[in-house]
Amino acid sequence: MPIAKQNVSAQQLYSELRQLLIQxxxxxxxxxxxxxxxxxxxxxxxxxxxxxxFGV
Known part of the structure; x- marks a missing residue:
């Protein structure tokens, strides 16, 4: 995952985090x-x- 892609929206980050938690x-x-x-x-x-x- 490239670090240059820093303009990731908070919504996308949140959805990825939620998916990770589900996993x-x-x-x-x-x-x-x-x-x-x-x-x-x-x-x-x-x-x-x-x-x-056990007396079986």
């Missing part, structure tokens, strides 16, 4: 969902490897 929000939500899936998978694997502790 960051989606990224955080995706990471959170992946973390939940990781925890669930770890618990399921642990139960499958230790069936005697």
């Amino acid at each position: 960051v929000r989606w990224l955080k939500r995706t990471c959170f969902i992946l973390l939940i899936f990781n925890i669930i998978a770890a618990v399921v694997l642990w139960i499958l490897h230790n069936p005697q502790s």
Whole structure:
């Protein structure tokens, strides 16, 4: 992005910033969902490897 383009309107800057915030929000939500899936998978694997502790 060239620095010579300094006459960018505040409206354009604001819309770009808002789009960036939306992307960051989606990224955080995706990471959170992946973390939940990781925890669930770890618990399921642990139960499958230790069936005697649950009486399954």
